Amino acid sequence: MPLTLEDFDYLLPPELIAQAPLAERCASRLLVLNDGELDRGFCDLPGLVQPGDLLVFNDTRVIHARLYGVKETGGQVEVLIERAIGPHEALAQVRASKSPRTGSRLRLADAFDVTVLGRVGEFFHLRFPETEELLVLLERHGKLPLPPYIERAADDHDESRYQTVYARDPGSVAAPTAGLHFDQKMLADLARQGVRGAWLTLHVGAGTFQPVRVNDLGEHRMHRERYVIPQATVDAIAATRAAGGRVIAVGTTSLRALEGAAQDGTLEPGIGETELFILPGYRFQVVDALITNFHLPKSTLLMLVSAFAGMETVRRAYAHAVREQYRFFSYGDAMFITHRNDAI
Missing domain, CATH: 3.40.1780.10 (QueA-like)
Known part of the structure; x- marks a missing residue:
């Protein structure tokens, strides 16, 4: 069977x-x-x-793969990087009350904007600023992503x-x-x-x-x-x-x-x-x-x-x-x- x-x-x-x-x-x-x-x-x-x-x-x-921010409309978003696919691009899960549109921008960590380039299966293709390498940007502004069954935020x-x-x-x-x-x-x-x-x-x-x-x-x-x-x-x-x-x-x-x-x-x-x-x-x-x-x-x-x-x-x-x-x-x-x- x-x-x-x-x-x-x-x-x-x-x-x-x-x-x-x-x-x-x-x-x-x-x-x-x-x-x-x-x-x-x-x-x-x-x-x-x-x-x-x-x-x-x-x-x-x-990596510090979890980021919080807002859409252009002001709605809250949570981004979890799936993987980097270049020095300034990544696939990510994006949680929001309504999925962001292709071409829209997300303001993350109240520090920088990313552009939604489209969808790749269940993930969003995001372009990050070219002022810094993606992993450097995440280390500075992102949060450590504990698994969903750990019911608390990551600490030091x-x-x-x-x-x-x-x-x-x-x-x-x-x-x-x-x-x-x-x-x-x-x-x-x-x-x-x-x-x-x-x-x-x-x-x-x-x-x-x-x-x-x-x-x-x-x-x-x-x-x-x-x-x-x-x-x-x-x-x-x-x-x-x-x-x-x-x-x-x-x-x-x-x-x-x-x-x-x-x-x-x-x-x-x-x-x-x-x-x-x-x-x-x-x-x-x-x-x-x-x-x-x-x-x-x-x-x-x-x-x-x-x-x-x-x-x-x-x-x-x-x-x-x-x-x-x-x-x-x-x-x-x-x-x-x-x-x-x-x-x-």
């Missing part, structure tokens, strides 16, 4: 949605998922990986905690949240243990929070996200494979970039875009294990994890996490999942 949206639903008490980070990054819990569920702490991760394993991190950095604490400690390349509108659990001490401990690290960049777009709007998942079309995979990372993966180690993706973004870049059967370095939609039945080509947070009901990320671990396995694990009162979503707890070739 074809998969439907209801196959990926579960009941989540609202109080389990983490609204703020813990005091220490690695203080979160870790649900180890293999043949069963094992409750651990994230600080136990070094005991779950082995010398010769390779952790692949996404080094994207979250979020400026550091909603970034990974290794964030380098600005461009995301959401953090690669599995990486939020790592601090510098853990990275150093893993390196001393002989666990290698490799890097890629996938800029997370606002589309990651868009709900799936069709019940027949065969009709869903994924949002596109840009990635960069260096030659050094491809070489590290090949060396790990040759030595019998595991390739461990830190987060679904790392996994999606790697699998998206290997669709022709060989992992290729370079710059690309992926709209890969991973559902149960997908054959994974690159990744052996996954570190990930808990994901929203009916979300494409929950579907990806179900493809990696098996649908029934994930259902049981999520039910266990709810019973044991794990913390969910971006600031929540994590899972360590070993891929099963027979996952269904």
Whole structure:
């Protein structure tokens, strides 16, 4: 039978949605998922990986992608950048009582005007002033965009905690949240243990929070996200494979970039875009294990994890996490999942 949206639903008490980070990054819990569920702490991760394993991190950095302003008519608008498409242009979600017209202008942050060039699917194509680079303008006038299920505005604490400690390349509108659990001490401990690290960049777009709007998942079309995979990372993966180690993706973004870049059967370095939609039945080509947070009901990320671990396995694990009162979503707890070739 074809998969439907209801196959990926579960009941989540609202109080389990983490609204703020813990005091220490690695203080979160870790649900180890293999043949069963094992409750651990994230600080136990070094005991779950082995010398010769390779952790692949996404080094994207979250930008100040949320802006507030007014239309020419005086109506209020909220702009959330989806992604930059040039030094002075971007695709964005625009929330207003009435959608702005092509050719109209928006006054943002009471500081500058942008022109609405048109629509690209569900997004608006905006042109920003040429007096400054777009990312510079956003850093100065924009706000950090916390996810919609965090019911508060971003504060100064979020400026550091909603970034990974290794964030380098600005461009995301959401953090690669599995990486939020790592601090510098853990990275150093893993390196001393002989666990290698490799890097890629996938800029997370606002589309990651868009709900799936069709019940027949065969009709869903994924949002596109840009990635960069260096030659050094491809070489590290090949060396790990040759030595019998595991390739461990830190987060679904790392996994999606790697699998998206290997669709022709060989992992290729370079710059690309992926709209890969991973559902149960997908054959994974690159990744052996996954570190990930808990994901929203009916979300494409929950579907990806179900493809990696098996649908029934994930259902049981999520039910266990709810019973044991794990913390969910971006600031929540994590899972360590070993891929099963027979996952269904």
